[in-house]
Amino acid sequence: MSVSISAPSLVGRTIDERYVVREHLADGGMGSVYVALDERLDREVALKIMRPDLARDADFVARFRREARSAARLTHPNVVAVTDQGSDEDYVFLAMELVRGQTLRQLIRRDAPLPVRQALEMMEGILRALDAAHQAGLVHRDVKPENVLIGAHGVKVADFGLARAVTTDTLTGDSDVLLGTAAYLSPEQVENGRADERSDVYSAGLLLFEMLTGEKAFPGDSPINVAYQHVHGTMPRPSEAVPTVPSAVDELVLRATAKNPDERPANAGAMLHELHLTRDRLGSGALDAPPRTQPADRGSCGVPDGCSGDPAKYSGERSGGETSWGGEHDTGPMAADSTQHFDRGGPPSAGRTGRRRWPWIAGILVVVLLIAGGLGAWAFTAGPLGKVTVPTVAGERQGRAVDAIQGAGLHARIQQVFSEKVARGVVVSASPHAGNDARKNSTVTLTVSKGPERYTVPSVVGRSEAAARNAIEKAHLRVGKVSHAYDEKVAEGKVARVDPSGGSAQKPKTTVDLVVSKGKRPIDIADVTGQPSADAKQTLTDAGFTVTFGPEQHSDTVAKGDVISQDPPNGTGHKGDAIQLVVSKGPVLVTVPKVIGMSSGAAKEKLEGLGFQVKTSYPLLVPVLFQVQGQSVKADTQAPKGSTITIDVV
Template sequence: MLHELHLTRDRLGSAALDQAPRTQPLDRPDDHATGPLDADSTQHIGRGGPPPIGRTRRRRWPWVAGILLVVLLIAGGLGAWAFTAGPLGTVSVPTVAGKKQGRAVDAIQHAGLHVRVTQVFSEKVARGVVVSATPGAGDDARKNSTVTLTVSKGAERYTVPSVVGQTEAAARTAITSAHLKVGKVTHAYDETTASGKVAQVAPDGGSTQKPGTKVDLVISKGKQPIDIADVTGRPKADAEQTLTDAGFTVTFGAAQHSDTVASGDVISQNPPNGVGHRGDKIQLVVSEGPVMVSVPEVVGMSAGAAKTKLEDLGFQVKTNYPLLVPVLFQVQGQSVKADTQAPKGSTITIDVV
């Protein structure tokens, strides 16, 4: 406004400002007049009385202009102060990037500004440190305006969920909900995890990873089937080693006598054959050989009595006649000496003369 006033005054010039308005002054009536003038009267009318209106206004104008000028100067000064050192002035935003949040807030407030804080993940800036400011460092900002600080939340990391033992569908849901991705899915036998459940996960559950990291899953096919070898008739130690190497657990039942399986060899196994799984138990029964019986003395006995005695003990008896024609019908010899052990069911030959 002050600028426009000065411009208008310069355009008008001092001559125009001082020029009196063309207004005829009013004549003051003659104090001695006694009546109205005739049309043909030549009486002189004096110019006394109050000054013309136009001259009064001209003498008041400089005062009005001066007062207005003072008001405008005061208003302009106040405006200039308000927009410089006053509340409407500007300040330079301090440099706060790289500072801790608390120190950055103090610096902004000390400059006469307000603070608003937002947070973002950052791979490069440590947690709690200012990443940037808006307006930026060195920019002019109105006093009491707001500066937005962007503060780092640190690197964005998420925890791999523990999904071992879960179904594949449940594991997929948990992984994607953790801002991660499902990677390769393979299937393998597992001795401890039920079929169809997650047996392994990589990276390991509980580890922290970047968003979008692929998590591989191994789904269990259950225990691996193993063929059960038939070890009957084999020596005990050999049979046990064969089954143990295959992953089975070997137990032993009570040993039994056998007329057909040598002592120390396997008579039977349970289960006998087929398919099992690692850790399954297989029971073996080992032979003690045939039943051993003490052979009695039959020499001097009649052939019939000797045969009966030996057969009653479980032996097979074969009669031999050395002289072709028996005379005494007595036993003169036996193939197995008396008081020795012989397998039950074995054959003993007697010589009858």
């Protein structure tokens, strides 16, 4: 029984000081989904909150966060966007784009079987989403109608949070939990827990079957029996249930759901290409014909009749025993511990018959062997096991090459490589090679050029040397010579220039030279005090400084117009630094009073009181009256304070 957060428990609560929970949407194996208001961006989101018991599992939380980061890498119109991930007290959450509408499950229950055109249009959106994931190195692993949303803007695939990078190549995960829903698991997922892009193709083929017919390809009473059918059952044609389905669409479904992954389209992009070819071959009559159903008894491999082996052996229990797999509507993970490897033995022997019946049995066996021999001869010549010659496709564009391979009765699988000589999108080689024989319906791997391997030099100007090194190495390039130079714009210790320049495309492991700034070049500040202000300004401006002038001041020692002081006074500066100069107004001027007729003592006292120096002259050699008869500076004129005035005393 799955554990989930009860719907009322979080409605009205604010998560992570950002998401106000408004409405409960659904519960699943991993947790519950709510409608929440993102107060930071003022928009509604879908908030997926993990079950409390899982939130306390450090390993599961770590895996959940990795999956969230993987999902956030996907940006595509057909993918439900992951916008945030975090935790709040006991809750771990994932914020996703909110899609108002219905699930594909709801559409199938209400309207299926769908017209061929509508089913192919739905499948096109699903494959575009999966193709975006496959190109990003991700496998969904849980493609099912519940994870396909149909909103105002078309089809969107959700729950890429359960996907893992293709390079991880296993389905069991860190906690040995088998993910997925039994009705849509590929045979390889059932048998060994492994999945790749072709596993998503298989699940997509089952979705297409269900849209066309309104029923599952492998119905069953329990997930064990359904999984058993995926491995041993015969995939039905959609036209068996809906005769109006064209044979070309039958073939598309059968190729996508082949038991052998090598016989399926290599990825969602390849299946999308086949879907387009199939649709282009059909007329509007076949595409838009109302579905016409008929009773169909395809049998079931839920019991051993018609299939080899015993489905109960999947769980190591009797077929009537309970299992820990989720039911049809359980969207949570299924425990891998409840499954074991298949026992490939056939059904129990029927036992020995009476001796009197053996001649009849022998006769029947002879007839069966003759028929089998004839069928075998046909199968290995004109039949499905016959051989065909692999056509020459090297040098062709990918689309034309795929058409040629399929036209020869083969399937194409695409792998991509960089090439310095072959243009992007052109086939480099094929395996098996052209001219070799291959079984009909087998797969030819086409190696398609991605063009020259080039990487963009990152923009690292203004970043630290360590950050620049990290960015360059992540771009598959190497750091070459590192030099240091003065730079007037870039701060000391930051990258000033790169060679080759940022944004240019380079071969892998190309060396990128760095020039790290030493800051602005230092400039000596000349001492211009005592110089005429114009000369001082020119000297400093020529050196690269900006000159400003402070208020002029009187000076008894510096002539008018000359520089009294500068700030900073000396030392070093940098280009563009401001230096302030103070220019002299000359000494203070004082009006000279009239002292003629005054006594020599009074005249001297008055002049000295005004700041003048006084010199006494005696024209008669010996003064008689001690009275001033003349002065060297006329009265009522101005003279510099501190200058000398001579008085004549008689």
